[in-house]
Amino acid sequence: GGRPILDFSLEAFSRAQAIDDIIIVVADDHRQRVADIVAERAYGKVSALVTGGVKRFDSTHAALTHLAGKDGHVLVHDAARPFLQQETISGCVEALQTFDAVATVVDSPDTIVMLDESRVSIERTLDRDSLRRLQTPQAFRLGVLAKAVDLARRDPELKSTDDFTLVQHYLPEASTTFIDGDARTFKVTTPEDLIIAEAFLAAGL
Helix, strand or coil, X not given: CCCCHHHHXXXXXXXXXXXCCEEEEECHHHHHHHHHHHHHHCCCCEEEEEECCCCHHHHHHXXXXXXXXXXXXXXECCCCCCCCCHHHHHHHHHHCCXXXXXXXXXXXXXXXXXXXXXXXXXXXXXXXHHCEEEEEEEEEEHHHHHHHHHHHHCCCCCCCCCHHHHHHHHCCCCCEEEEECCCCCCCCCCHHHHHHHHHHHHCCC
């Protein structure tokens, strides 16, 4: 639609009354372009551009280092999910009044199977009723996420693709919950996803 994908997420969080501050974690190669987007659209809530890392975990750690010594609540979002809804943001913020960590999830419409070691046969079919797809934003009490990330950094066998599972794994005593996400908040990953995103825009979704 003639706009950088990042712009959609910045607009969503800028509009949200519950959001006070936005930190963008970005690769150095893209820093100037991101700074230009922020300046062009006058996103006043953006307080910092922080250099990210090789993996998602490294980027989360970079943001937490920037926030060291502070308290409060944080939402972590993938900029590759441009169609974030205000209801999702407010749902995350509301859930943090009760819980330490919150993940947004959506139902999986597909049948999911587990393959055997040969990768040519189905070992078992998973129960679709209990399956969910994790989305972002994920929301945390800042101290809880910081503690989980600190513990994870000491683990040489760390394997994680998202921050919520870090909290559940390293801080099993933390209170966690899930809220319903939105199918529109899909992750733009492939060229085909761009076609879907353009269709969403054309339909006013």
